[in-house]
Amino acid sequence: MSLSPPEAPVPDSPFTQSAEAAFVLDVAGQLRQVTAGLAELLGQPAAALVGKSLAGFLPLTEQQQLAAGLHRAATGEVVSIEVAVNEQPGAHCLSLLPLPGGGELYGLLRAAPSVSAANALLLERERHLSVIFDNIADVTFVLRAETDGQFQFVFVNRAFETTTGLPAAQVVGRLVSEIIPEPALSEVLEYYRTALRTRQPVAWQETSDYPTGRKTGEVRVTPVLEADGTCCQLVGIVHDLTPQKESEIRLQVSNERFHYALKATTDAIYDWNIAADTLYWGEGFEELFGHKLTENPTPFSTWANYVEPTEHDRVVAGLRYTAFETSNLFWQQEYHFSRSDGSWAMVFDRGYILRDAQGRATRMIGAMQDITARKEAENQQHLLAEKLGRQNADLQQFTYIVSHNLRAPLANALGYADLLSRVEKTSEVFDESLKNLRTSLHLLDGVLTDINGILSIRDQQGSYRPEPVALAEVCRQALHSLVHQLQECGGELRCVIPEELRVPGSRAYFHSIFHNLISNAIKYRSDARVLQIAIEATGSSGGPVRIVVEDNGSGFDQEKVGGDIFQLYRRFHPDKPGRGIGLFLVKSHVESMHGRISVQSQLGVGTQFTLLF
Amino acid sequence: MKTYLIDDDTLSTYLTEQLLRAEGFSNTINTFDSAQQALQQLVEDKDKAAPQVVFLDLNMPAMNGWEFLDALAPYEGELLGHCHIYILTSSLALADLEKSKSYDLVSGLIHKPIDTEEIRAIQSQFEEKGAAE
Structure with missing residues (x-):
């Protein structure tokens, strides 16, 4: 570049044609060579300039400064001074360089950057910084340390305003002690002083009450060191932790609540980690079902294996289907679940499925409730x-x-x-x-007598006290009063009842049952054949007993009669006398002893009554 | 007036027959203790000697009064207007009265025992009818 010519330029060289306002002059200030650029700057032809003094183109006020500069340059120093040039607006920067060999100097005149332009640059930079500061979410402030140990706010950003609720205008220029309330004040002043003293950044967490509420933040103050090593400013940045702090507290509270809920509930709470396919169990599981957990969490199969096998498809497969093939958030089922003693608990199970953004099930929280008693x-x-x-x-x-x-x-x-x-x-x-x-x-x-008898059976149902009744003996007694009728019609009766067989019930009722059934068999016998009646009882005294009374009489059309056979005053044999109360009484007696009676009959073949106790 | 009396209760049949005779209601009274027998006779008589009045009991074994009426359904066209059936029952149930109204052949329901007024009312209906004809 033209700034560093190794030797004095020669006439009509590229130097003289340069657009830069450069020149060669002697130590006295007389121009020896000039460029086209200088000629243009000074408004005279290049030829006219050579031999003239540079000082002549500067105002009088500048000439002494020029002389001093020339002198310094002559002694080998690179000199740069600001000067005014006649007829030219603005300041110019005059640079003077000694040329090798001495006696001559190289000079350059350039317009100095204008003050307003420099100001504009500064303002632009400040605007950028301000935009940055105001858009930082963290509270940012600058403090100036006063000589009396106080600190004054000199800058705060917009985040400061939104976080603290204090407008910048109310803060800037005020002392920290006027803004931050005690007891936080003493604490922060201590940190500020430490930063100032140690010249090191200091960080801490603080909680303060502001118009917008209680705020928790991580504060970091950094001392600003001047060129001379002194420090009178601190830059502070507060990272607002309030939302995190609040959610932390909320989480803690809800965890506590969950913990107590777990204690209070008798349900078996579980947490299914779907990625690991494991179940983490609350205390209820062992208590409800008696299974000792040797590990917790357990594999998914631990639960699945206790589900009643025939319900596996509906329950286990159903749960996995809901979790993996649907977008449902809830799953619930009722099913049988094995207890450690081998019995089955009826369980109501309901779970909430957590899903990620893609809808994939990640976790399920649920509770198994033992509803056996309710069921x-x-x-x-x-x-x-x-x-x-x-x-x-x-x-x-x-x-x-x-x-x-x-x-x-x-x-x-x-x-x-x-x-x-x-x-x-x-x-x-x-x-x-x-x-x-x-x-x-x-x-x-x-x-009326019938009604009385029937009502007395109903009345006694509540206060009825069963006694062991020897069936064989009662049957013989009932038969005793009918033997004459049976012999008259030439009928035969076969009775097979174990002597020791006893059924809890009423002796009188069993008497009535046998009497009615046998007399019915005699009354509705068939004229076509010899009447055969068979009475048989099987079972044990402690267990279920079955009594069958069978005849080969005229029978009845079961399809037509249906369930009416045991109804009061229903008669199916108009040719035979009867009031239609016998079988009604038989049924009432059987049922009042918690037994059941059923009938099979075929027209012209016979009738068979079966009683179960 | 040819009359049928259908009732399995012989005490009731004798009573009704005597009461009808006492009022001079009818010269021929046929009594049946089974609805099936009565049905058979009625089907036989329907062309030439159908009864003008039938007193029908409801509660009977084997075939009850309703079943008798249902069994008559195929002959309803031939009997309507000539044969008047009166249900004569000891039942006081309203349901029976309601049900009786669904049979066109049924002219009325009378609670046992039938009394003089009721017999005369039926008589007068037939006299009016006879006069009208």
Whole structure:
């Protein structure tokens, strides 16, 4: 470059044509060679300039400074001074370099950067910095250390304002002691002084109350060192930890709550880590099911293996399907789960599935609840409701039947009483009507006796006390009163009941049952063949007992009769006398001793009653 | 008036028969203690000697009153207008009265025992009808 020519330039060299305002002059300041650039700057032809003094182109005020510069350059120093040039606006920078050999100097004139331009640059830079500071989320401030040990805010950024709720205008120029309340104040002043003294950054955590609430932050103050090693400013940055702190506290509180919830619940809480396929169990698991956990978490299969095998598809496979093949957040099932003693617990299990952004199941938190007792109670209630429903239907039927059977003889009695008043007392119709009135009243009385008997069975159901009844003996006694009838019709009866067999129940009821069944068999025998009755009882005194009473009588059409056979006042043999109460009583007696009775019959073949106790 | 009396209760049948006779209701009263027998006779008689009045009990074994009425359904067209069936029952159940209204052949339901007024009411209906014809 033209700034460092090794030798004095020669005339008409590239030097003289340079656009730079450069020149060669003697130590007295007389121009020897000039460039086109200088000629243009000074407004005179290059030829006219040579031999003239440079000072002549500078204002008088500058000439002394020029002389001093020339002098210094002559002694071998590189000199750079600021000068004004006649007729030219702005300051110029004059550089003078000694040329080798002495006696001559090399010079260069350049316009000095203008003050306003420099200011603009500074302002631009400051604006950039301010934008940066104001967009930093961290609170940033600058403090100046006062001689009295106080610190004054000289700058705060916007984050300071939003975090503390204090506008910058209220803070800048004020002392720290006016802004930060005690007890935090003493603490921070101590840190500031330490930073100032040690010339090292200091960091700490602090919690302070501001208009926007309690704030927790990590503070770091860095001392600003001047060129001379002194320090009178601190730059502070506060990283706001409040949200983290709050969530930390929330997490802690919820963890505590969860911990107590775990203690309070009797459920088996679990946490399924899906990636590892393991289950972490709460305390409830061992308590509920009695299994001792040798490890925790356990493999998924530990749980799966305790699920009732026939429910595996629905429960285990169903859970994995829900977790892996659906986007469901909840899963729930009721199933049987093995206890350590081999019994089955009825379990209600409900879990919440955590999924990642792609919807993949990552974890499931759930609880197994032992609902065995509740389920049993539900079943009991269901059975009770069914029983009550049946009893209610029976009662309605009973009422209907009784009212009809009570009213039939009553209606007849009323009719005959009316007729008697209207016919001749000596007539045959009068005698017949009187006889019929009496019969009707007897029938009426019979129905009332039946009702009384039936109601007494129902009444005794609650206070009934079972005793062991020797079946064989009771059967013999019942047969005793019927032997005459049986012999009259030439029937045969075979009875196979173990002597020692005893059934808990009422002796009178068993007597009535055998009596009714045998007398029915005799009454509804077939004229086509010799009556055969077989009574057989099997079972043990402690266990279930089965009694079968079978005949080869006329039987009935089971399809037509259906369940009506045991109904009160239902009669199926119009040709045979009977009130239609026998089988109703048999059934009532069997059921009041918690037994069951069923019937099989075929028209013209016979009938078989089966009783189970 | 030819009359059928269908009831398995012989005490009731005798009573109704005597009460009808006392009122001079009918010159021929056929009594049946089984609905099946009555049905058989009615089907035989329906063309030339069908009864004008039938008193039908409901509660009977083997075939009850309702079953008898159902069994008559195929002959309803031939009998309607000539043969009037009155249900005669000891039952006071309202359900029976409601059910009886669904049978066109049934002219009325009477609670046992039938009384003089009821017999006369039926008689007068037939007299009006006879006069109208």
